[in-house]
Amino acid sequence: MEMGKLIADNQIQLEDIPQIDLYMDQVIQLFENTFGSTTRNEEEKVLTKTMINNYAKGKLFFPVKNKKYSKEHLILIAFIYQLKGALSINDIKSLLNGVNTRTAEGKMDLDHFYQLYLDLTKLNVDAFVNDLENQASRAAEEAKELNEDQPAELEKVLLATSLVHMSNLYRKAAERIVDDVKNEAD
Incomplete structure (x- = not known):
């Protein structure tokens, strides 16, 4: 088996994240475009509205404003996407809680x-x-x-x-x- 086929690692780069807030469908499209090639089959979804709503309800990221997701939300969703393969939602929430709080209060440079x-x-x-x-x-x-x-x-x-x-x-x-x-x- 070719080793290159075993490596499925895509990341959303900072320059890939628009400087304007996005609606949910645009967020999903960004994630599909970035991570779609890493799924096992076409039926597997990278990110869905239900997933994003569950992350919001579970307070995995700070509240959105006017149904638009900021650059900081996209970064946090990218973290959640990477973490959910290995950690429970509760563990992800615990791990990112301080990052969320600091970001929402403007005390953290999330880009950096x-x-x-x-x-x-x-x-x-x-x-x-x-x-x-x-x-x-x-x-x-x-x-x-x-x-x-x-x-x-x-x-x-x-x-x-x-x-x-x-x-x-x-x-x-x-x-x-x-x-x-x-x-x-x-």
Whole structure:
């Protein structure tokens, strides 16, 4: 399997975010245009009106004005989109609560914070590519020990299970960080 096919990492860049407030349909279109290629199939939706309404009702971002979403809302929705694959909605709310509050009060430069996140994601992709190649090599070596008719399939199973294990380790670490953030806020 080609390694490039395994990497599905798109990000909304700051320059992609309009300087004007957007209506919900425009927000959805921006996210579809950016993340549509990362979905597993055409039925999978990147973002829906229901999702955005649920995030708003759950207070995952500060209230919108006149049914329009500001640049700050779009950044927060981008964070939510990235976090929802690994964390519960309650964990996301706890994690972003301070960011929301500081942003709504004008005490935080959310653009700068988001750019720091984007910088980290670039480093993460490089580290991921290296780790993925190492994991694939190890899985191939382990699969050679099997005397089976379909070693390519079993190699992929070993690689997938190894990657899921790594994902679980990272998710558990992130959950512990969320718990620390919650405890510090209390």
